[in-house]
Amino acid sequence: MDRSVPALIVKIGAYPLHHGGVGAIRSLGRLGVPIYAITEDRCTPAAASRYLKGRFVWPTTGREDPGRLVDGLLRIGRRIGRPTVLVPTDEEAAVLIAEHAAALAGPFRFPRVAAGLPRRLASKQGLHELCVEHGVPSPAAAFPRSYADIEAYAGQARFPVVAKNREAFLRRRRPAVAGTTRIGGPSQLLALARGWGPRPGVILQEYLPREDAEDWIVHAYADASGAALALFTGVKVRSWPPYAGMTACAYVVDNPELAQMTARFVERIGFSGTADLDWRLDRRDGRYKLLDFNPRMGAQFRLFENAAGVDVVRAQHLDLTGRAVPQGDQRAGHRFVVENIDLPARLVYRGRRTAPHTPRRPAGTELAWFAADDPLPFFTMLARCVGPGARHLAELRRTRRAAAQHRR
Known part of the structure; x- marks a missing residue:
């Protein structure tokens, strides 16, 4: 370095x-x-x-x-x-x-x-259009511009569907929906849409059933030519909020097919930098479908490191300072756990079968917060979590009820 x-x-x-x-x-x-x-x-x-x-x-x-x-x-x-x-x-x-x-x-x-590429990748509509342009599978999607568009969609859509905010930046403003929202039928969609205003900033997307899907993560760093100097693949086991939120637990799992798909897409669109991609394998048709392309480091990037000790953040620093980026195999079987959100996630996912491809025992575990050589961030996190504790418990109860209803 x-x-x-x-x-x-x-x-x-x-x-x-x-x-x-x-x-x-x-x-x-x-x-x-x-x-x-x-x-x-x-x-x-x-x-x-x-x-x-x-x-x-x-x-x-x-x-x-x-x-x-x-x-x-x-x-x-x-x-x-x-x-x-x-x-x-x-x-x-x-x-x-x-x-x-x-x-x-x-x-x-x-x-x-x-200049415009990161904004386009961060947009659900922009990413969908790029996927169509480059032949990358993604869930079927609609981008309604009015309530009339939503009424027309409700009359022909196959439910359930999911609603998401069209632009990532709406998270900091007034989002139409709170994260990923599963919608069971036309009446529920039309009722929700009445609160989205005259120009709904949402994407209505094909629902990929949890029981027929696998959640995969890819992290990459690409140089100025779009060539991936570091690329890693893994499986998301638990998330918070459940099934649609931040990674709570994940494993490193080799997936050459997905790695090749990602590297090819990154190069074709001319992306340079660090990226965090979410893919979902739809077992019904055997295709990996791209859900998100975050044009920055992912919060769980420390899950991934190669045999030379390179992660995507180190790869970026090496490349931008004129150093070579050492190559090596990823540490397959390694596990990443986010302590403060994996605990409630475990309760919700209890009884759910283990994600495919994950080892019975991890080859090693990287904790998001605690590190023996740097413990203060962990204790600072705990101190800041004390206040919102009651809110998290209430959210957990609501989520467990929703999960039980979904299973029925």
Whole structure:
């Protein structure tokens, strides 16, 4: 590693309990790379890491004018005082960097990509269109522009379907739906749609039955030519919220077919940088269908590392500092667990058969929060979870009731 080039964790919006940022701090910090982070306040888990050289307390919402955000990043760059690798942890940051590359290029290093591509990938509609354009399977989808469009769709759709927000950025504003929403029939769809306004910002998507599907994860880093210098595959075992949320537990599983599909798609669209992709294997037709393409590091990226000790964050730093990225096999059978969300997820998934392809016993386990050489982020996370504990328990009860109804 080039220890003369620091890195900066860039986040936009308020989500202090982000284990991915902590993982990136540890990944580079353990190798002696000076690493800085933007934090919501001084008491976030990331701010407590022993490997963090400096923090910049800068609370944002994601609704700010982009020019103001660029100015803020430039001020941070001047304070660091030397060229710095940017590591975005959310779509807002990835899109901002791509669309204002010329202004940020002086103090920062980051993968160069077509300015509009990250925004298009972060959009459910944009990603679907790219999949159609390049022959990549994805769930059948509709993008209604009015209530009349939804009425027409309800009259011919095969239910159940799922509704999602069309643009990722709506998470920071006023989303039409709360995450992925399963809709059982036309009457339920029409009732929900009355609250979506005259121009519904939703995607209505084919429902892939859980009992006939497998959830796969791919993490990759591609260089300026679109060639994948690091690429990993794994299976998601549990998520929170259940079946449609953040990874709570996952395993590294070799999947050459999926790796090849991903590498080919990344190269064809001309993407450069770190990416986190969610695929679902539909056993009914035997095809992998692309659900999400996040143009930034995934929160669970530390699940993946090759025999040379390279993960996607290290691959990005090596590439952007002119170093070769060492190759090696991924550590198959390794497990990743997010302690604070896997505990409630286990209760919901209790009795569900183990995901296919996962070993009976993990080859090793990477915890998202606790590390013997850096314990403070774990305890800071626990302290911040005490307040929302009652809300999480209520959410767990609602989720278990919904899961029981679905099984019936």
